[in-house]
Amino acid sequence: MIGIIGFLIVVVLVNILTFYISNPIYQKGVSFINDNFWLLLLIAIILFVGAIFGAFSFPLNLPAPLIRAIGSVFCIAFLLRIFQWVDSMATTNIYPMFWGLSFLLVPLVFILVLASGYFGIMRQLFWQPRPVINNDGRVVQESSLESSPDEVVKNTKSWEEIGAEFRLVLYDLMHRFRHEIKRKE
DSSP states (O other): OHHHHHHHHHHHHHHHHTTTOOOHHHHHHHHHHHHTHHHHHHHHHHHHHHHHHHHSOGGGGTHHHHHHHHHHHHHHHHHHHHHHHHHHHHTOSOHHHHHHHHHHHHHHHHHHHHHHHHHHHHHHHHHSOEEEEOTTSOEEEEEOSSSOHHHHHHHOOOHHHHHHHHHHHHHHHHHHHHHHHHHHO
């Protein structure tokens, strides 16, 4: 969702800058983005819906690879439009070559994205950590086929450790800003 909102903000800013920048290539680039705005928004929404389905657990994440594969086909359609636009700007003849190649590329990318998505789901099902349940019905630990229980416990981080790392990143960032400001003065 942040990507979609960021895209909308960028499109608005680029359109506002057309009043201040009189470069003809920039103007044509902005008109190209405006002409393909709905296609780009459709791609973003399709991939967003695919990501939402991908966040669910097993039975509900089955549509995610199909949705992502459809989104990848629309991405190829946008790339073809970019080649067509570049071809019209530079008067080259690269677009017909890519148009012919797209009849092979589109089904290939669709099948690859679909197969890799379903492979990822199957990999999650068969190789994900499995809970070890004691006699009371409580989960004692999670174990996987590849790692021992000691490795699973060592690799997990607590929320306190994550918070400490985040604070350290913010401290380093602020310290760097202060250092750069002092150096410029």
